[in-house]
Amino acid sequence: MPPPLDGIVVLDLTHVLAGPFAATQLADFGALVIKVERPGTGDDTRAFPPFKDGESAYFAALNHGKRSIALDLKAPADRAIFERLLARADILLENFRPGAMEGLGYGWADLSARFPRLIYGAVSGFGHTGPEAGKPAYDMVVQARGGVMSITGEEGGPPVRVGASIGDVVAGMYMVQGLLAALYARDHSGRGAKIDVSMLDAQIAIQEHSLAITTATGTPPGPTGARHPTITPFSTFRASDGFFVIAAGNDAIFARLCTALGQPELARDPRFATNAARCEHVHILKRLIESETLARPRAHWIATLEAHGVPTGRVQTMAEALADPQVLARNMVLPIAAPPGRPAFVAAGNPVKMTGLDEPSERAPAPLLDGDRAWVLDWLAGRESHQPDAP
Template identity: 55%
Template sequence: MMDAAGPLSGVTVIDMTRVLAGPYCTMVLRDLGARVIKVEPPGPGDDARGFGPFIDGRSAYFLSLNRGKESIALDLKNADDRTVFEALLNRADVLVENYRAGTLEKLGYGWEALHATYPTLIYAAVSGFGQTGPYAARAAYDMVVQGMGGIMSVTGWPGGEPTRVGTSVGDITAGLFTAIGVCASLKDRERTGEGAMVDVGMLDCQIAILENAIARYAVSGQAPGPLGARHPSITPFESYRAADGHVIIAAGNDKLFAKLAHALGLPGLIDDPRFADNQARNANVDALKAEMEAALTGESVDHWLAALEEAGVPSGPINDVAQALDDPQVRARNMVVEMLDPGLARPLIMAGNPIKSSAYPDPSTRPPAPALDQHRAALLRELGLGEG
């Protein structure tokens, strides 16, 4: 048994997920202390084992999402493997799967069947479109739901080609909402004694994070489009050119705008009726940007970041991934951790856990991801089923 310190210590999760949305959910649960037993199909296992980039012949993509989990390969059409699977379910608190709706029902392990046999089990299903509705049986990947869910329509630059968000927000948001649903259901089970089904659709999650875009559509009746690096409702709140690059400036109220004007050496902006309040600044966004960049392009990004910080104006650079990972704040918050794996020539860096708790440590290293079927013998012994 692989224990971890955290608020979910003592919770056992059966992880029947692959690729990203489901494994991201169970990674979060593992980071919060749950024991996660990954049930993979024999042969290739999780599809992500074959996804690059590779380090020492192993998928860094898979390793980063499955750190600290256990693995057993089971064919749920095989009677002996079904016996093992059901023994695991007897000890489990949570089952997470991300197959198409109806897939596990065909194997006899859908929600209704499992709830009847394991009434305290929490069954979490994350799929492209959820368990109901006309698209329930369809397959989906991140790119599909980004397109369908409206995210791509507000991403990129006006008049440009359709632009995918730079990370897999379709999968990741679904994984996060599923983890939230699991934690809420565990709390509810303490009150009711009953398990529950958590049904999360990736498309639903894309709608859930449209936030301001929905509000703008509700008010105007017009579908919003992409605005590049600009906030649709707050000005100045975007990327601006300096002498040697770009700087993000986010002056979200009149007080901050006044501080910004003084920091830029443009106090006249404060009394300019075009920029008197946020509504006026939004109406004259291009004119304000021209005034600001006339000043900003006279000095470097570093100069302006120092001046804006001293003035108390929220601002920052546009970092690439290497710069972001090397940022002293990111490092101070333990957001770059190392996975220690004896099969790798060097530690593999990966993102840390952003949920910091005063009650539990936040180690700077993470345990390795499992090889396919690595824990079969130990699990069979634990279940009283022999050596396998």
């Protein structure tokens, strides 16, 4: 069974994170992704640390399995190549500042007139409409404006950035959804579509409880450290050797937790009888629980709590997460094949496990800048099969 996007050609004009992250997912689904880069320097993230033998581990982990050609989209000869690519492409993806494509003569109005089946995806900081369309943004700007920093951090403390770059990543994920929906629709309509995803919009869309609380009560929530704002106990706790979480989502789980801790009477204490009461007495309950948990290591508590059916888990560093047996069993940590003379890197696996999509044992390497120029020109001339072997 071929992969779901077998035969689909993606022209990837994107750089840094939101766009490349989206294009990589399309490659994971089986599309041929041709990364069109600026001559000389290419994608900015080729210069992002950390490096191995002069190559960026960051770029490698985000761009595996793509082809690269460097094109100057202001030079006539390169524009001619680009337009031959457009005629073969199903999807064009870019994350320039709004207006940049129009400046090159490749705005949506021109593209859709010349290539009516082309699907055009644009990821930007604030979108292609609205009073601030055209302004630049970085991940942190939309984390700040979108509200997530205001609910992340210690209770009463200053705002904290989400450690993962969710300002970029979730925008890239929404773009993939739009592109796939447009591919499906094109088989029925015969027409492409433009998809316009704003990083700021995407931040609003993922904040379910903060939006519900703010709009229903008029009072926005603040940060609550490592605990859930409306469920108790649902937070980190200290064991003798580090942090772990207990997630007691209802009264039955709380009762089992008290038994597991050797304090069954806590479940009958009126201060802790309901979730509402536990939320009111959250700090004293935390001290009572930690008076038990601090005495023994995490492994003890996790085994004990799991035996009692209480959701729990270690707070892991990324090194621990990448060595987690369940993560490894799911094929989520993959070596990137190292061609002769190039360094070995590691990438995340594809979190979408589906029928027809084989689980690889390694990733194809990220391309060198302009490293596939000859291959791409051959392919355009019909001297290569449509879907190449992994580069």
